[in-house]
Amino acid sequence: MFLDRVSWSLFGPPFKRDGSDPADLVVANADIFTSDIANPRASAIAVRDGRIVFVGDEGGAAVHVGPDTRVIDGKGRVMTPGFIDNHCHVVWIGGMTAIMTTRLMEATNLDEMLQMVLDQSRANPDLPYVSGVGWRFEYAPGGAPDREVMDAVVSDRPVLLMSICGQCGWINTRAAELLEERNPQALRRLAPRLDSTGACVGALDHFHSFSPLDFFSGEEMAPVFASAVPEAIAAVMDEAVSVGVTAMDDVQFYRPFVPWVLKYRGGGIFDKVRLRGSLYVDSHDLEDEGRLRDDLAWWIDMGRESDERLTLGRSLKFYIDGTMGNRTAFLLEPYADEPGYYGRPDWTQDEFDRVIEIVDGMQLQACTHACGDAGIRRVINSCERAHKMHGDWDARHRLEHCEFPTPGDRERMARLGMHAAMQPAHSFGDELVERFMGHERMQGWHPWRSLQNAGVSVSFGSDWCNSPLNPVYGLLLATTRMNYKGKTDWGPEEKIDIEDAVRHWTIDSARALKMEDDLGSLEKGKRADFVIWNTSPLKVSSWWFMLTHELELGKLENFVDLTAVNGDIVYEKEA
Template structure:
């Protein structure tokens, strides 16, 4: 082994998962500057250790490539970390009490913002009403996002600020729910949320900076070293702030790689300018993203045929197939990867149709387009992922966020066989890439790994389509090398190999040697990004 210089950092453990094999093995890793310069036995790496080398010697804690979250929303997630989380509420009254406690504890915040309520888990399973929030906050606006993020519950003050009343018409691809008297109920769906976030998300630069600092800390403590920040509808337009991210990079404070996916809307001139502006190793535009449909629970996901519990309603696409195809063909020709939110089988088919047409018009190229979520797929579309070179971008824990009976009542038992068909897609040759859709789910990768290998449903006991389980090694690869491939960085990220960038996570246990349930308890002991330690658990297994 040719030793040209001493290492800055050396890591060793009895359990090193490089991503190149199916099991971890004993190994040591030498890092100089921001790259891995050697991997071998402890004896082989010993000569790389000098007086200035930081040595981390572990027993059987798992050393692995850093997690690469393939789908999340940076600033929306940043905001959620300092908002009220309502996922554990089991009634409207309990949710209101949680909001009241949060509001009283944060009197300085002009808006009370919350996330993750889900009435399908409540006793009556009825959607909440603005009046229950009005009783505790008559003069302070409240905005609470449903667990899936595609509809929200607000109070009368929020509606007043946004100028929404009984005479307000529904926007295109949006609904203002109204009662039998024609008055808004406080439930706003899809693009009907935007008039409210226009005010709720009007934050100062100082506040955005604080929020983003919280996000960086959260990513580091979970061993997340790269993320893909996807356009998250127009309601986020006041919140998203690419220049802020660039400022952090310029100041040397960006402790996670961020791959930006701004909106696909036909404005290629703007997209190309953004691609030129953000083009570094740590902050770059990697493609474009758009929505085709909504979600199952609100019946805004686009199905092929009616919802099982509401004949005649099949959801619909936000844009026409002609419009989407025109945008994709132009973007593909300009070298952009395109990513479509597509949850229902109709939306998934539309996405694949646009990618197929781009191939016909532009020729076959290594586009690495992707379909996001892929929740309910028609079986005839499964082989098209391999045929078209399309990535299946999935978040396994999502099928346990929604109450299973409510979900299956919406889609019916025939479609139920093709919910989150991860194994079937993989076996059909689709490339998998995992993420969280944070803040729709926690940034913690362990929840996605657990759900992918167990398929335990929302009840915590039953297994949903056990044949769709994948192995732990396959799940980790989808969360590391799969995501690296999806962002055209498999040559430098996603596996532990000599010459690759030193983005590494050390977990507090060997995931391959514990029960599936114990995976949920696993935490990061050490996180390294670009060769620098960005998180170190003081109670970890560090040895001098």
């Protein structure tokens, strides 16, 4: 039996329901992009026990339609594998949004931002500290966060705010005192900027490694962790499936938070999605190698807690450098605005060699934040060395962001099987990036096409909450290279085809998570995670799309009709 789309919509489901090999679910009459290069397009799939048993057309699917098979009419719409976000902060930061306002991202100047901080303080008198995420360097007087500016709005309680890039903290005097008093060692890890007298000026350059559990007691934090945090995480999970994301890599778990994550799982928080967590390793951890080894062994042991939805114990997160906007990305050539300044690496080559030797020897995957070309080279050097020492195993060490790899280093990445875990929304940039880098150098930023051509495995994600979870926004930027100026003058030849961009967000992200045997494409034997779209993500770079949608950051609407995980519908757009 073969049925074309017109006859389906005119006459309804054509299946006789006498299939000899019934499945639980059949989706038919869909325009399926499978992300499977060997079999790229189809119109029907069948699912049994959560896995795909057939991919093809309606004629082939008929045998899988029995009396009890659920049949979904795809109505000719585009269907893709569930999107897999290669790098985001949905659990840790997602949970912390329970106490951390994200409104600061909407501020357009310093006064607006300070007013939001004051509002946050007044609205939450019982929280141990005032927190928020999203301040921009443009707001800091002279580009450097100043504690006294913050004291002017809130001085009687600690204020701790994360920058939009997630790297830098802006704190008030009360916070500086409290951090110093309660845990000076942990404060040192946050890299406070000091004045000539040794006092903290109010900026913490390594705020990405801030954990309130280092400074506030269990009793102080427990009320928050017990209910507000899991509620906030659940809200992010709901948002993920509503925009077609079915699996995510939360690249920054802290050891004291892991027992909470397990508790939340027991409460059903991951029932709709799949999540992998990567344990954060700080550049100071090598100072006590025995303890570091214990932590890593503990993490590997946590792998036994993994199930079909939650994966632990396999991957680690490092930072080799910071970001361009914070002028902490580590560069081979000096910053354009300051001769002789190359940015700041978090680890020396020797230190990073040593830590990668340890983790590669324990067969853990290293996912290292590396933005600048010098930072990227340092990570590749360490991985190359470990590879020589330990030989071939399926390491797939990742460079997170991988914004400025030199041509030679792209070749080395390909040779070593290293993976570029990129987030196209970052390519939107801002004024500071171009000022610090110089227009010339911007041509090699986010070189997606060059990486592809070099044979490097590239995957995509959002870095939420740094950019929206909705992958359509990143797909648009990957295929147009439009930047914050509304121009395409930063390496326009590096834009890529939409099919490649979708594969980077599906099958290639599955590879980044080492889950491609189960996830990432609609193929027989894989788990039935899929999305049916009411607006085709394959058309985002078309004039039609750009002329008919509001493209502003965070304002793209939800284009998903239905999201399924293991063939179970986890999101359905209300009619």
